Amino acid sequence: MRVFLLYPDREFDLSQPLPPQAADLTQDLGLDVLFSAMSEGDAFLLDVSRRVLFLGSDQPQVILYRQEILKDCLAHPEVVQSLYNIPLEFLERKRREWLWLSPRHASPGSILSGAQHMLDVSLELLRKLRKLADEHVPSFASPGFRRFFSMIQQELDEAYLDTVEKHVQALRFPKGVLLRARLGRGNEGTGYILCKPNEPEGWIKRIFSERSPVYTFALHPRDDHGARVLEELRNRGLARVANAAAQAAAHIESFFHVLRWELAFYLGCLNLYKQLTQLGGMLTFPQIAPSGEPRFSSIGLYDPSLALMMKHKVVENDLAADGKMLIVITGPNQGGKTTFLRSVGLAHLMMQAGMFVSATSFSASLVAGVFTHFVREEDKKLESGKLEEELKRMSLLIDHLKPGSLLLLNESFSSTNERKGSGIAREVVSALLEAGFKIFYVTHLYEFARQLWQQQAQNVLLLRAERMPDRRRTYKVREGAPLETSCGVDVYARVFKLS
Amino acid sequence: METVRSLRSKLEDDLVRIHEMLAQATSNSLFVLNEIFFATTLQDALFLSKEIMRRLLDLDVIGVWVTFLDELTSWEEKTVSMVAMVDPHDPAIRTFQIVRKDADGLAYARSLAYKHRLTYAQIRERVHK
Numbered sequence: 097m098r099v100f101l102l103y104p105d106r107e108f109d110l111s112q113p114l115p116p117q118a119a120d121l122t123q124d125l126g127l128d129v130l131f132s133a134m135s136e137g138d139a140f141l142l143d144v145s146r147r148v149l150f151l152g153s154d155q156p157q158v159i160l161y162r163q164e165i166l167k168d169c170l171a172h173p174e175v176v177q178s179l180y181n182i183p184l185e186f187l188e189r190k191r192r193e194w195l196w197l198s199p200r201h202a203s204p205g206s207i208l209s210g211a212q213h214m215l216d217v218s219l220e221l222l223r224k225l226r227k228l229a230d231e232h233v234p235s236f237a238s239p240g241f242r243r244f245f246s247m248i249q250q251e252l253d254e255a256y257l258d259t260v261e262k263h264v265q266a267l268r269f270p271k272g273v274l275l276r277a278r279l280g281r282g283n284e285g286t287g288y289i290l291c292k293p294n295e296p297e298g299w300i301k302r303i304f305s306e307r308s309p310v311y312t313f314a315l316h317p318r319d320d321h322g323a324r325v326l327e328e329l330r331n332r333g334l335a336r337v338a339n340a341a342a343q344a345a346a347h348i349e350s351f352f353h354v355l356r357w358e359l360a361f362y363l364g365c366l367n368l369y370k371q372l373t374q375l376g377g378m379l380t381f382p383q384i385a386p387s388g389e390p391r392f393s394s395i396g397l398y399d400p401s402l403a404l405m406m407k408h409k410v411v412e413n414d415l416a417a418d419g420k421m422l423i424v425i426t427g428p429n430q431g432g433k434t435t436f437l438r439s440v441g442l443a444h445l446m447m448q449a450g451m452f453v454s455a456t457s458f459s460a461s462l463v464a465g466v467f468t469h470f471v472r473e474e475d476k477k478l479e480s481g482k483l484e485e486e487l488k489r490m491s492l493l494i495d496h497l498k499p500g501s502l503l504l505l506n507e508s509f510s511s512t513n514e515r516k517g518s519g520i521a522r523e524v525v526s527a528l529l530e531a532g533f534k535i536f537y538v539t540h541l542y543e544f545a546r547q548l549w550q551q552q553a554q555n556v557l558l559l560r561a562e563r564m565p566d567r568r569r570t571y572k573v574r575e576g577a578p579l580e581t582s583c584g585v586d587v588y589a590r591v592f593k594l595s
Numbered sequence: 596m597e598t599v600r601s602l603r604s605k606l607e608d609d610l611v612r613i614h615e616m617l618a619q620a621t622s623n624s625l626f627v628l629n630e631i632f633f634a635t636t637l638q639d640a641l642f643l644s645k646e647i648m649r650r651l652l653d654l655d656v657i658g659v660w661v662t663f664l665d666e667l668t669s670w671e672e673k674t675v676s677m678v679a680m681v682d683p684h685d686p687a688i689r690t691f692q693i694v695r696k697d698a699d700g701l702a703y704a705r706s707l708a709y710k711h712r713l714t715y716a717q718i719r720e721r722v723h724k
Contacts, residue, residue: 429635430604471605482630483704487711494713494721511630512663514637516704520713527718540636584606584632584639588646591610 097251097351101240101358102148102450104161108358114150116496117467121150124468124506125441126401133371133404134364141367144360152448154462154500156384162450163381164238169362170369175232180363182221182228183356186349189217204331204338211341212267218348219261226252267341275333288333365451372400372454376409382447383459390534390555392417392440396456399439403454411571412456413439420557421529425538426545426578429587431561432571433538434470434506440536441466441504463534464500467493471507482511490524497533505537518544529555545578606635610643617650626651626658641666648674665698 102108122128127149135142153159169176193213229248236242273290280286315322372379378396385391396412403410413436417423425433443453444466469490486508493503509517509524518541528535539545549558560576563569567586609631620626628647632640644667651658652673660667668676678696682688708714712721 429606434604484707484711487707487713491711491713494718497722499722512704520704520708523708523715524713524718527715528722531719531722533722540639542636542638580636580638584635584643587604587607588610588643591607591614 097247099244099351099354099358101165101244102162102361103158104240104243107354108148108151110147110357112151114147115465117465117493118146118150120468120470121441121445121466124470124504125438125445126399126405127442127445129401129404130368130442134368136367140356141360141364144357145364148361149445149449152445153450154448154464156462159384159448159450159462161238161240163452165240166362166365166450166452167381168236168238168241169366172232172235173366175228175236176359176362176366178228179225180356180359182225183352183359186217186221186352187356190214190349193217204334205327207342208267208334208338211338211345212264214345214349215260215264215267215341218345218352219257219264221352222252222348223257226257267337273330273333275329277329277333285329288329290333290337368400369452371404375403375407377403377454378412378456379452380455380457382443382453382455384447385459385461387461389419390421390461392420392460394443394455394458394460397439397443397458398454399435400442400454401438402435410435413573415440415559415573417557419555421534421555422525422548422553423536423557423559424545424548424578425536425559425561425573426540426542427559427561427573428563428569429584431563431569432573433561435571436559436561436573437504437506437536437538441468441502444502463502464498466502466504467497468504469493469506469508470504471510483509486511487520494528499532501533503528503533503535505535505539507538507540510540514541514543517541518547522547542578542580549577606632613647617647617654620654620656622655624654624656626656626660628658628660628662630661630663637664640664645670668698 099107131142131145131149134145225248229245229252233242233245233249236245274292275288276291277285277288315326369379377398377400393416395414397415398410398412411432413432425436427433439454443455443458444460444463446453447458447460448462469486472485472489490508497503509520511517512520521537521539521541521544525535525537545558548556558575558577559573560578561569562572562574613631616626632643635643641664644662644664648660648667648671652671662668668674675695676697677693678698680690680692680694680696682690705714709717712718
């Protein structure tokens with residue numbers, strides 16, 4: 097039975113490692129805050145959310161598949177919770193009732209008993225699942241859920257469940273075990289096979305049929321050794337059926353695990369949705385631009401991590417950057433530039449995980465990966481200076497770049513004098529652009545930005561964080577030429593309490 | 596470091612800390628400053644550094660200031676210019692000797708870029724698949 101709620105044609109590959117830049121992304125984009133909102137303290141939800149977000153897809157059909165499923169979840173959150181509770185209940189009962197498949201050296205008897213018990217519990221839960229599917233298949237519209245519910249209805253129909261129930265009951269062997277054997281070498285018993293119990297015969301047949309001679313032997317009640325031998329014989333006969341039952345139980349358990357895992361992601365999304373809408377944030381399902389031309393346009397884009405931390409709506413930005421491969425952002429300190437950069441990165445990650453994004457409207461082409469290079473404290477081991485540390489990190493980043501990736505640079509190469517910094521920036525950025533990478537670059541390197549502004553290249557966009565005439569920041573980022581001063585003077589005046 | 600949680604920018608952080616230190620300093624104090632004001636334009640960094648330098652000199656403190664602003668080293672009478680030397684044959688190798696010398700404007704940035712394979716040509720070669 098296949099869950100297939102994250103991909104239309106396969107399960108999520110749990111063995112896939114997180115991308116090498118996961119730790120950097122977490123630190124630079126404030127992802128901990130986002131994950132915390134998705135998981136609401138649940139460690140399992142946290143792990144799932146992290147994996148799905150970092151291992152996003154670059155296939156439009158997968159993203160759209162998840163978007164449709166998520167829309168269903170948003171429309172019926174209680175149903176999703178009920179579905180999620182089924183594997184949870186299984187795990188809880190397994191834990192409580194010690195239902196575990198015994199280790200290899202355990203006797204077939206105990207393996208069978210464990211498996212039988214697990215199948216018993218599973219059966220109950222599978223019936224619940226079937227009932228949910230019957231009730232809700234009419235009101236779910238996504239291809240993902242419709243397929244899932246139909247599969248449940250088809251594979252777990254009444255006839256099948258009843259048959260399974262009969263077998264599970266029979267595995268208790270209420271009337272004892274019927275084995276067949278033959279004599280082997282040295283007249284030892286061999287070839288023990290479990291037989292189906294005889295059908296109960298009608299009373300006429302019983303009275304009038306020819307009876308073949310039957311030899312019976314009953315154990316003396318205090319014959320311990322005999323009892324052990326009998327137990328051993330019983331185990332030999334049960335070996336194969338024990339394995340079969342154990343396999344069936346394991347198969348169902350694995351189905352419950354996958355169901356729990358894949359639903360956990362949508363539950364995380366529901367939690368996030370609730371928190372962001374509660375503080376007034378807009379959310380939208382992004383449009384995927386066709387591949388070919390680089391596209392990025394958005395209205396009302398904001399940083400969801402910031403909103404969650406501040407617990408209220410935060411400043412939104414509009415951006416029209418279709419056909420642009422390099423977007424340079426200059427402007428005053430504390431003007432909202434880093435926040436803007438984060439909102440771009442988070443929107444891409446969320447879009448490619450199949451989620452909604454924090455904007456009023458959003459349309460972008462897919463990228464192969466998101467990479468960040470933000471300014472950091474000096475290398476604590478004192479082996480290299482700030483600039484060298486930056487260059488080391490940039491070099492590592494380039495090692496991991498996949499073609500078609502998005503890079504978010506925040507004040508890169510500013511830890512040296514401006515002329516040299518601009519030189520390095522020029523070389524690195526032009527090389528990466530020519531290789532087809534898309535870059536958002538927040539910078540104070542005036543010379544670098546000014547040159548770009550003068551060149552007026554088609555694929556470059558220059559933005560500036562806004563500053564009003566009265567020195568107030570609006571945290572808005574708009575199209576504009578770089579200015580030579582970045583208003584450190586204002587911050588100084590404020591801190592040193594000058595007029 | 597500018598993080599989501601610390602909502603002040605790095606620059607404001609630097610200035611707040613310096614302000615507090617100046618308030619407590621006396622002429623017997625020793626100041627050690629390491630590459631501050633980098634997250635801002637050259638013009639601003641110079642302005643701010645000169646302001647702080649002026650305050651420090653007014654207090655008559657002793658100090659060591661590591662900076663990439665060559666202009667600061669010759670701006671005031673009371674300042675002494677020192678330079679961390681590099682190997683004359685390979686500018687990427689530091690000798691760790693600090694000598695009295697005029698700032699020669701040779702930030703070894705470009706050689707560092709070369710060392711880490713970040714020149715234009717090197718990057719083109721690295722990302723060429």
